[in-house]
Amino acid sequence: MSTIGDVAKRAGVSAMTVSRVINNSGYISQETRERVEQAIAELGYVPNALARSLRFKQTKTLALVLTDITNPFFTTIARGVEDTASEQGFSVIFCNTDESKDDESEYLNVLVQKQVDGVLLVPAASSPASVAFLHERGVPFVVLDRRIPGVSVDTVRCDTDQGAYQLVCHLLDLGHRRIAILSGPAAVTTAADRVSGYRRALAEAGIREEAVYYGGFTVEGGYQMARQALAVTPRPTALFAANNFIAIGALRALHEAGLRVPEDMSVVAFDDLPPAFVIAPFLTVVGQPAYDMGCQATLLLLDRLAGKGDGEPQEIILPTELIVRRSSAPPCDPTP
Amino acid sequence: MSTIGDVAKRAGVSAMTVSRVINNSGYISQETRERVEQAIAELGYVPNALARSLRFKQTKTLALVLTDITNPFFTTIARGVEDTASEQGFSVIFCNTDESKDDESEYLNVLVQKQVDGVLLVPAASSPASVAFLHERGVPFVVLDRRIPGVSVDTVRCDTDQGAYQLVCHLLDLGHRRIAILSGPAAVTTAADRVSGYRRALAEAGIREEAVYYGGFTVEGGYQMARQALAVTPRPTALFAANNFIAIGALRALHEAGLRVPEDMSVVAFDDLPPAFVIAPFLTVVGQPAYDMGCQATLLLLDRLAGKGDGEPQEIILPTELIVRRSSAPPCDPTP
DNA sequence: CTGTTAGCGCCTTCAG
């Protein structure tokens, strides 16, 4: 790894002159420039961005902290983030917290040490600790997908309450009256908001009975919650899964119980799978514009870095989209 | 952002002493240590890893350069990489090249400037340019998933040739004789290797006719290749898709043509989807241990960074697994 | 046990 000094020596000039050539700043005679460029080429010299960053206090690096990149929803967000960031010359460090608050603060600590210019955060907990930490250290950030109750910060998310509302209204329109929601972890705002949308829809329809289950945003969680929901008499006629993984788990439980979808039970879910993953789309879902969420969050963050905006925290709420498919149908005969 | 100097001033000691406290190096009196720790807490001081890296020539950062994180196969690899890296205190920068050679070298250039300690590379092209670039700059790297013909470098990949062979043998065992392969870009080694496994299986079965199509590793590519394959008379009785996206595209084309799977046409594919994504697994596939590939590649890279190993390039080849499901069956009546 | 000096690689400032 050669340094700017090596190049200078080889070209018979000072380091400063090399720096000027690299950055196209100041005046340089054509002849020296060529000599320098040749020396650079010969040595395969690459400027050390670390030293640069140390001076400029800018690393041109962002961080994306999410719960699990393996979840297609987050994968797509990640792609939006990276596309937008790289277009503007930023790199992206990614971190998986697995919904662990401790892992999250661990990661944030490292990221701050590494002087990332900004952080895109899908918070594991709805406590303001992480956000406070970043704020205190003066690291700009944007909260993605989830809310942090009680604090006002830049946020990009979907109106999940409304999405849940749409989904439940769809079921109500089909004639369902006993609808169970298989929600996520109670502490995660997106899970809570989905429950609230569910409640709102039921309330408006004058339905008092509700069946709310909490569990992990996982296949296993969905399986367990579905089992619980099925054990109730009278059994619900429709299941609302708070995300795709939960839906899969629920479908497995239904299959095991010998129940057909949608004949014996309707199933609807939050989050769609990318069309490239599915052979024959089956689930009725509310989809979120994940890619766009990633892009917008990154743009907002980059704006902040550039000092744009009036400093007022901005909350960008993107719309969800109801996609009716074959997993939802009118309820059949009322079960005992 | 306070510096080590600020802490020193506040604690009434020198910067060096603070440094010793932070790093637990050398001897420090209990009393000074406490004073320093308090000052650190009061200021919310976080050491600047940039300055540290500049001295130590170690950034504790790796890079993962792949074609598209959105592809579940690569997403899973990415998760394996990040898990392994973070366990050892390394961060991971990720980059999507979309199979573009130019984007790839652009990224690599930035990564070298940022002084990443090592690179995990899924090369977009099979030319040795990228690998040579890294080698010249002294940046350790491991090639993932694909080969680069003619050069001997650390590599972690699957035996795709063998996987393809298994898949085609499975079709042959079912009685198929006219099998078309919908491969990926001819320049990508995994695509080429799948074709070679296909050819080997056919040759061993004494079958002369082959039908090889090249296209993108995408749904669109699969769709187009399937259309071409279906236009031939006599039509093949089985389709071998070189990855999951191609399989989806092919299935769409078959659906459009009114052909049922597996009754009218068997379909098999490379790469399985994570079980959490699929309701009822349908495709017969050869799966690759993507997560493990990510882990092993990262471990190998970290070993290299630690100076372990005898310096001989190592090639780790993981086994694939044939999973027979419902998309493959004996051929029906020979079509005109 | 603690402080001083010097330098990692780069660039701003100020002189030539």
Place this chain on the structure above:
DNA sequence: CTGAAGGCGCTAACAG
């Protein structure tokens, strides 16, 4: 048009 000095934040090596 080009160069020398100084400093970004940190720590190894050497004093005290």
